[in-house]
Amino acid sequence: MERLVNQDASERNAVEGKFGEGKRKYGLDLIRARLQETSETVIALQFLIMNLGRKLRVLFFKFLQNTILSFDN
Template structure:
């Protein structure tokens, strides 16, 4: 398995290209499969999907808190080094 075992990503990042990359690297990308959903979904699959959604929502909530409370939503720097400098100030 790859370095990262599972990725908790928003739906916008569940593209075919990202899915192929994760498969090649041996990581599992959370989220629904492409295509039409099957009529018979296993209860284990539902439970895993629900748990991963809970974990992802907690992470997204912390991003929202940082943007609202600490003003990180106002940072307009594009480069990693510049962003780190702005945050440090």
């Protein structure tokens, strides 16, 4: 039971951390939509952008790594 509680807390911390990142870096705290549906759509789009940004950073660093390694050979 203790293990399950710790696992739940760990997952909750990760999710809350992403919301904090969204507020700090992507302006999630600035959302002022009037309708709940609109707010949910804006939040979903912000998280999509966050995920795409991360994927692009990983892709860019892999590209740089491959480019640098090709110059070594």
